[in-house]
Amino acid sequence: MKWKRSIVLLALAFTLVLVPAVSAKKAIKCTHDITLNVPDWQWEGTITFPNGETYEIIWHADTNPRFVGHPTDPDFLFPRHLEQFFEWWEIFDGKDGYAYGYDKGIFSSDTWMYVMNGWVEDATGTLAYLAGGRVHASGVAEIIDGVFYGEGIFTFTAYAG
Numbered sequence: 001m002k003w004k005r006s007i008v009l010l011a012l013a014f015t016l017v018l019v020p021a022v023s024a025k026k027a028i029k030c031t032h033d034i035t036l037n038v039p040d041w042q043w044e045g046t047i048t049f050p051n052g053e054t055y056e057i058i059w060h061a062d063t064n065p066r067f068v069g070h071p072t073d074p075d076f077l078f079p080r081h082l083e084q085f086f087e088w089w090e091i092f093d094g095k096d097g098y099a100y101g102y103d104k105g106i107f108s109s110d111t112w113m114y115v116m117n118g119w120v121e122d123a124t125g126t127l128a129y130l131a132g133g134r135v136h137a138s139g140v141a142e143i144i145d146g147v148f149y150g151e152g153i154f155t156f157t158a159y160a161g
Contacts, residue, residue: 014158032047033151060090085107
């Protein structure tokens with residue numbers, strides 16, 4: 001009986017030591033700056049990784065967002081104060097680095113802030129290590145001279161590399 005308990009305790013100890021070492025990955029926090037391209041219905045801009053490398057990013061905007069919450073002024077851009085959306089995005093470096101994924105999020109016309117969560121569907125080349133990762137983003141948007149801008153943080157977690 002004691003030897004069975006010892007094996008179980010040894011296996012548990014091994015699991016507790018090994019699992020964090022294998023699965024622990026540092027979150028990669030990137031900044032992004034984007035502008036809404038109205039005719040193509042997509043956000044376009046750059047994403048900068050902590051090492052200073054900058055890539056192009058495109059969010060293909062949800063053409064059918066759901067507006068919820070209290071009504072806003074009838075002359076305002078948004079019929080209700082919260083927009084729920086689903087979109088897909090692409091990151092590329094112009095060479096061999098490419099990643100794409102999906103996210104769901106909320107934008108508030110009260111605060112002009114947005115948050116989204118999603119995943120990396122696939123990644124290749126210099127971005128291959130992001131494959132299968134999770135994505136978390138937040139930021140703020142504003143309209144300047146009729147142009148819709150956004151800036152925020154794009155964080156990768158649970159990625160492969």
